Amino acid sequence: MNILITVCARGGSKGVPNKNIKNIKGKPLIYYSLDLIKELKKEKVFENSDVVLSSDSDKIKRIVSVYENLKINLDYERPEYLATDESGKLDVIIDVKNFMSSKNEKVYDYVLDLDVTSPLRTSEDILLAFDKLQKNKDASNIFSVNLANKNPYFNMVEENKRGFYSLCKNGEFLSRQKAPKVYEMNASFYIYRNSFFELNKKRVITENSLIFEMKHICFDIDHPIDFNFMEYLLENNKLDFIIK
DSSP: OOEEEEEEOOSOOSSSTTGGGOEETTEEHHHHHHHHHHHHTTSTTTTTOEEEEEOSOHHHHHHHHTOOSOOOBOOOOOOGGGSSTTOOHHHHHHHHHHHHHHHHTOOOSEEEEEETTOOOOOHHHHHHHHHHHHHOTTOOEEEEEEEOSSOTTTTOEEEOTTSOEEESSOOOOSSTTTSOOOEEEEEEEEEEEHHHHHTTOSSSOOTTEEEEEOSSOOOOOOSHHHHHHHHHHHHTTOOSSOOO
8 A cells, every 4th residue: 555645834934934844842843743754654554655745945845854764755846836825735735746656656545644734633643534534435535623613503603695694504503512513624634545636626625525533632823823822732731642
């Protein structure tokens, strides 16, 4: 079984400048993803997986190049049109996957993408999600989520055609506990079957997507306050699970 692990980290970031390599608890943020890959490599299913960095930044490549005891392909050059604020993550993954398939002359059965800016995950999370995807032959992909704090059936509203506001989804639920469960994507990881890419989908979510619900906190860094909050959790050992 051929598995490709992608780590996508572009140089430009307006919300948190240089966030992919910004130090957090004494090491660059991207190292948390590399540490996880090193842990995954100890598992039989991932021990022979290929790892590639997708970046347009020489500085990020230099920092990754000195990371020890992990073979990472740094040959890929992310094109400019895939390194903008408007670039879709899926297009980025497809491009680097095609590069690695051609370079290594192999078809990848699965692609695991680890988002650098959402590192609060464990090797157990990945292994359980991968097992869930493998067992469901009809599923094209799986991605990480958390139970949402807000529920569109109960306490989320949107503007209607008349300029008034009503619940996003119809339902007569008088408490959030009675409303159907909804989940929010935490952008931490995505696992794709090769068949997903053969469908030429434009979005991650398809009619054959699965979710992996994390039972612990996980969020991505979009704004400076997100970085400060994550830094506080890591430096003060406030997580209820172990992250390397």
